[in-house]
Amino acid sequence: MINRSASNNLYEEAKKYLPGGVNSPVRAFRSVNGSPIFFEKGKGSHTWDADGNEYIDFCCSWGPLILGHADDKVLNKVSDVMSRGTSFGAPSKYETELAKLIVDNHRYIEKIRFVNSGTEAAMSAIRLARGYTGKNKVVKFEGCYHGHVDSLMVKAGSGLATLGTSTSAGIPEGFIKETIVLPLNDKEAVRAAVKEFGHDIACIAIEPIPANNGLLLQDKDFLLFLREICDETGILLFFDEVISGFRVSFEGASGYYGIKPDMVAFGKIIGGGFPVGAYASSAKVMDCISPDGPVYQAGTLSGNPVAMAAGIAQLEECLNPDFYQALEAKTAKFVSTIQSHVDAKGYPFHMFHVGSIFWLSFSNKNRVRSADEIAPNGPELFKVFFDTLIEKGVYVGPSSYEVGFVSAAHTEEDLNTAAEAIKASLDVTYA
Numbered sequence: 001m002i003n004r005s006a007s008n009n010l011y012e013e014a015k016k017y018l019p020g021g022v023n024s025p026v027r028a029f030r031s032v033n034g035s036p037i038f039f040e041k042g043k044g045s046h047t048w049d050a051d052g053n054e055y056i057d058f059c060c061s062w063g064p065l066i067l068g069h070a071d072d073k074v075l076n077k078v079s080d081v082m083s084r085g086t087s088f089g090a091p092s093k094y095e096t097e098l099a100k101l102i103v104d105n106h107r108y109i110e111k112i113r114f115v116n117s118g119t120e121a122a123m124s125a126i127r128l129a130r131g132y133t134g135k136n137k138v139v140k141f142e143g144c145y146h147g148h149v150d151s152l153m154v155k156a157g158s159g160l161a162t163l164g165t166s167t168s169a170g171i172p173e174g175f176i177k178e179t180i181v182l183p184l185n186d187k188e189a190v191r192a193a194v195k196e197f198g199h200d201i202a203c204i205a206i207e208p209i210p211a212n213n214g215l216l217l218q219d220k221d222f223l224l225f226l227r228e229i230c231d232e233t234g235i236l237l238f239f240d241e242v243i244s245g246f247r248v249s250f251e252g253a254s255g256y257y258g259i260k261p262d263m264v265a266f267g268k269i270i271g272g273g274f275p276v277g278a279y280a281s282s283a284k285v286m287d288c289i290s291p292d293g294p295v296y297q298a299g300t301l302s303g304n305p306v307a308m309a310a311g312i313a314q315l316e317e318c319l320n321p322d323f324y325q326a327l328e329a330k331t332a333k334f335v336s337t338i339q340s341h342v343d344a345k346g347y348p349f350h351m352f353h354v355g356s357i358f359w360l361s362f363s364n365k366n367r368v369r370s371a372d373e374i375a376p377n378g379p380e381l382f383k384v385f386f387d388t389l390i391e392k393g394v395y396v397g398p399s400s401y402e403v404g405f406v407s408a409a410h411t412e413e414d415l416n417t418a419a420e421a422i423k424a425s426l427d428v429t430y431a
């Protein structure tokens with residue numbers, strides 16, 4: 001057993017002051033055995049914990065670190081900008097620089113507003129959709145996560161288009177009564193909801209690559225159908241690309257599938273490891289935001305120069321020719337090495353991937369497109385798998401519903417070592 005005593009001690013201390021000892025629930029390791037690992041250092045694809053144990057990291061801070069940890073170009077740009085002040089509460093050129101970098105390289109957006117998290121981006125985009133259309137309702141899909149926004153923390157109630165139920169205490173029923181929750185990949189459900197409520201639906205919100213409840217890859221045909229029904233009805237199509245943005249292509253899932261959303265939310269990679277989110281659309285829609293328009297949205301630290309600098313440095317690298325092809329190719333090879341082993345052994349397991357996102361699914365189904373198709377015994381099997389994998393020096397997010405990320409910093413050697421560790425951990429899990 002690797003020594004985790006320093007992490008354990010830090011956790012005991014943290015619990016005295018922080019609820020659950022953490023500032024975001026999944027970090028508390030409640031879905032796996034043991035207590036959280038406290039990290040001290042990261043470089044490239046590797047991290048080191050408080051006990052000095054080294055890991056090949058596939059959590060990558062839940063996605064933002066597409067260049068890996070402590071990338072030199074990001075660090076240099078951040079220190080340069082930071083040495084001249086950390087925040088002014090007034091415009092700086094870095095906001096425009098990052099906006100231009102994104103808008104000039106994204107076919108589907110004309111203007112962008114920076115905020116401080118993915119949650120804020122989704123929340124603000126929904127307000128803008130309502131303000132722009134003058135309509136109230138929002139369609140979301142079961143199994144998609146859009147941050148801890150009151151009106152979006154909703155799961156389906158019983159029966160189509162009935163009132164959903166909130167997934168957190170503290171959300172009044174009145175706050176979710178304008179939210180319609182539908183199953184993913186189900187055209188009929190969308191048609192029925194639009195037929196009944198279409199006159200009052202502001203937007204259809206979806207993670208075009210749903211990656212918060214496993215990786216629920218949608219048929220492209222379903223996404224195209226959403227585009228069509230929105231075109232027919234004037235409902236805005238809102239792609240939440242907080243994970244997929246700058247991950248599966250520079251233009252995210254929109255570019256990957258070649259589908260134009262009306263609004264996009266970004267987070268994670270856009271901030272180069274700093275707290276940044278953004279929402280974007282056509283100039284016509286974005287001009288409805290204050291100060292130009294009536295939809296109010298603001299932020300003391302929005303467009304923070306240090307965070308903008310990190311985003312610029314990271315996204316400039318993403319624009320290198322073949323950046324995404326190389327990431328996708330090495331991820332595909334990594335996944336197929338593991339899947340070949342699984343197939344040879346006959347384990348009921350499937351590794352899904354798109355671009356450099358992967359998901360370890362503890363079921364032999366090779367199509368899982370909606371939350372209710374996920375095998376219920378996955379979480380128990382994952383506990384055994386995770387414990388074994390950690391011992392072998394490979395770190396993935398501590399829950400069976402989380403996806404993993406390959407970064408540009410993962411070398412062939414890292415991926416070979418990690419693939420061997422994953423195979424051996426599956427052998428233990430299915431022994």
Ligand SMILES: Cc1ncc(COP(=O)(O)O)c(C=O)c1O
Nearest residue numbers: 117118119145146147242243267
């Ligand atoms: C698709 C999606 N939207 C919104 C969010 C919320 O982002 P944040 O955690 O930065 O508030 C997340 C977070 O994982 C996400 O994956």
